[in-house]
Amino acid sequence: MIYEQSIGAYLDRTASDAPAPGGGAAASLQLAQAAALIAMSARFSTGEKFAEYAPMVERVLATAKPLVGESLDAGDDDAAAFATVAHAYALPRDSDAAKEARTKQIQTALVGATKPPQRLLELGREIAGLGEELLGCANRNILSDIVAATASTRAAATIAQATLEINLAGVKDEAARSTIAEHIRGADSLIDFCDNLTKRIQDDISA
Secondary structure (H helix, E strand, O other): OOOOHHHHHHHHHHHOOOOOOHHHHHHHHHHHHHHHHHHHHOOOOOOOHHHHHHHHHHHHHHHHHHHHHHHHHHHHHHHHHHHHHHHHHHOOOOOHHHHHHHHHHHHHHHHHOOHHHHHHHHHHHHHHHHHHHHHOOOOHHHHHHHHEEEHHHHHHHHHHHHHHHHHOOOOOOOHHHHHHHHHHHHHHHHHHHHHHHHHHHHHHHHH
């Protein structure tokens, strides 16, 4: 479990020859940081000065906090999915029946491996949306933290998109390919959204 590891232990394992954690874990950590930063930004946008925005800020805070754990869970799911793919590729192929069974297992595993990055993109859209909501009333002193959250979300989306593209190359089922391709396009939209939101915040900072 990513949540239970120290930062040092996680980085040491990432730098080792172990197959996981890898890109999926990195994306989940980026999103977890983004959600945590949004929660922090909401906490610093309370008090008398921000009273008129209190209901919205409270909702953003209540929504952002659970997204930290959900993001890390998606990283754990990604590691498990990768292990399933690796197991499928290691199955015997010493007969026609074995080869056929192995091919089916690989296809099932590859499609399954697209679910965690799809989930990461869903979470990323929610987190980026919270950042946009908060922008209209946020304490100016934490605008850079919303930029950090947005940049982290963008990084996660880029990683998730690359993971989907790699898995798409091996998937043969046309319906599954169509679904995966749709999520890849969705990643482009999220990346664009993050770029635009970052520019808006930077313009606000420099105004």
